[in-house]
Amino acid sequence: MADDKIKVTVLPTGTMHADLTWLLIDPSRMASASNPDKQKDWVEVPTHAVYIEHPDGKKLLWDTGVPRDWVERWGPTGLDQFFPVDATTEDMWLDSRLKQLGIEAGDIDYLLLSHLHLDHAANAQFWNGTGTTILVDEAEKEGAFGFDGYNKGAHIKSDYDGLDLTTINEDTEILPGITLLRTPGHTWGTLSLQVDLADSGTMIFASDSLYRSESYGPPPIAAGIVYDTVAWFNSVEKIRSIQERTDATIVFGHDPVQFTELKLGPGNSYT
Numbered sequence: 001m002a003d004d005k006i007k008v009t010v011l012p013t014g015t016m017h018a019d020l021t022w023l024l025i026d027p028s029r030m031a032s033a034s035n036p037d038k039q040k041d042w043v044e045v046p047t048h049a050v051y052i053e054h055p056d057g058k059k060l061l062w063d064t065g066v067p068r069d070w071v072e073r074w075g076p077t078g079l080d081q082f083f084p085v086d087a088t089t090e091d092m093w094l095d096s097r098l099k100q101l102g103i104e105a106g107d108i109d110y111l112l113l114s115h116l117h118l119d120h121a122a123n124a125q126f127w128n129g130t131g132t133t134i135l136v137d138e139a140e141k142e143g144a145f146g147f148d149g150y151n152k153g154a155h156i157k158s159d160y161d162g163l164d165l166t167t168i169n170e171d172t173e174i175l176p177g178i179t180l181l182r183t184p185g186h187t188w189g190t191l192s193l194q195v196d197l198a199d200s201g202t203m204i205f206a207s208d209s210l211y212r213s214e215s216y217g218p219p220p221i222a223a224g225i226v227y228d229t230v231a232w233f234n235s236v237e238k239i240r241s242i243q244e245r246t247d248a249t250i251v252f253g254h255d256p257v258q259f260t261e262l263k264l265g266p267g268n269s270y271t
């Protein structure tokens with residue numbers, strides 16, 4: 001019976017474009033003496049959320065995608081120019097996804113935020129006042145409120161200001177088979193999500209701890225946005241050790257190639 005198992009639905013929540021250098025500092029793709037006029041790599045950067053139904057009746061959501069009003073909201077940061085949300089269809093916006101699932105924001109028991117960047121926490125205000133438990137890493141919360149003004153890089157304070165954020169400071173099993181892993185480095189407190197499924201085995205949703213398959217390697221390739229490089233490499237090896245122990249499928253944060261290979265959208269679930 002499907003209802004006896006954890007059910008995971010990966011939801012595309014809007015696609016950006018960006019220069020690959022933001023995501024992958026890869027010497028093989030850089031200009032060089034023999035290739036000084038190298039063309040830019042302007043690549044698709046899909047986002048996703050993950051809807052999880054637990055057999056004990058609880059509903060969880062991992063991340064919230066990009067906002068409909070990205071032009072206005074991201075304009076003051078300048079990042080609208082670097083990460084335009086220009087490949088998103090009407091069915092992808094998070095509010096559309098909730099409707100497709102037949103749920104409202106308040107039906108979610110746990111909102112799990114991998115980190116508070118503008119393409120992950122953008123729609124978190126849907127949960128303002130709903131009573132949903134919103135979980136983030138302790139270090140992420142501290143960093144995300146530790147500046148003055150509208151934004152600091154890709155953190156826009158109004159995305160999460162006023163929310164009742166519950167923090168974790170160690171790897172934490174939220175419900176049986178659903179565990180938040182501390183994988184800092186991309187930001188102060190980026191989290192990954194491990195889900196142990198009956199039929200599909202373990203899945204690790206790495207969010208921006210691993211943007212793309214090339215990020216994972218081996219060897220790992222770092223990105224243009226890494227707050228703490230040493231911590232990032234350590235987090236990649238932490239994920240690798242869990243992957244090797246559990247034979248997990250790793251779902252990368254923004255990999256357009258892997259995205260075409262996943263079951264996506266309502267009705268295409270993993271159990």
Ligand SMILES: [Zn+2]
Pocket residue numbers: 115117186208
């Ligand atoms: Zn990020």
